[in-house]
Amino acid sequence: MGAGVALLAGATPALPQDGNDEARLRRLEAEVHALQRKVFPGGDGRFFEPEISAQPTVRSTVANPSTSAVTDILARLDALEAQLQRQTALNEENGNTIRLLTQRIEALEGAKSASAIVEAAPKPASGTNAGASRSVSTTKPAGPTAERLAAVQAIAKPQTDDPADDEYSYGFRLWDAGFYPEAQQQLTLFVEKNPKHWRTTYGRNLLGRAYLDDGKAKEAAPWFLKNYQEDKTGARAGDSLFYLAQAMIAMNDTRRACIALAEFSETYPALATGRLQSEYDAVRGKVKCD
Structure with missing residues (x-):
């Protein structure tokens, strides 16, 4: 593509000479088409512009051309140069798109191992009363005693x-x-009212x-x-992964407890x-992991 641009820079004739300019022009057009097919293999009319149909402004360096052939060649050369520039920009856009997609795939794959830990666990409930645990029962729970109310107050x-x-x-x-x-x-x-506060990583961990x-x-x-998943670099993300293992042990789920412990020791060796x-x-002494 650099050679094509270099050719364009020195390809402006003053007058037509024995058909050489027309031959050079056709060779440049062929190079552009080859570049298009290399960037978009199998492309169709949605990606390739038709051959030069517009007549760009004639370069100011040519004054009073003696024939219409000179004007036509200059216009087509300008159009070819513009096509090369567009192809270069498209190539750079494709590279950026591939890079962004790769980053998203890596992020998704990184979340898989943590998601498998408690795939059957319920999601945190929402709403202002979500923190209070409610069990299915026909018996109305007793309210707090006067002594407890006084102690909380x-x-x-x-x-x-x-x-x-x-x-x-x-x-x-309170905790x-x-x-x-x-x-x-x-x-x-x-945590529901302040999802972006610097203390939120502490709040979610302490809620657990x-x-x-x-x-x-x-x-x-x-x-x-x-x-843990919201921000693995958070101040209490490592603590949450460790306590997640303890929650799995309490639920008699040894397999997920071992997954959490292994990921904790690998991701947060300084804490371990x-x-x-x-x-x-x-905690490691409570479970037997393979």
């Missing part, structure tokens, strides 16, 4: 210049005090823990998986040998 919500962070911190205080249902409700409100510590592993698992090492070793 005694836990103060922080008041800072970051209201979203205050919501998360309040959920943490830390052992008020798991209240923490579930509070943290669900936080609030369910897990409340003996509700089935409700905990989807939150752990979601937090650092902050979560003692817990990781203890």
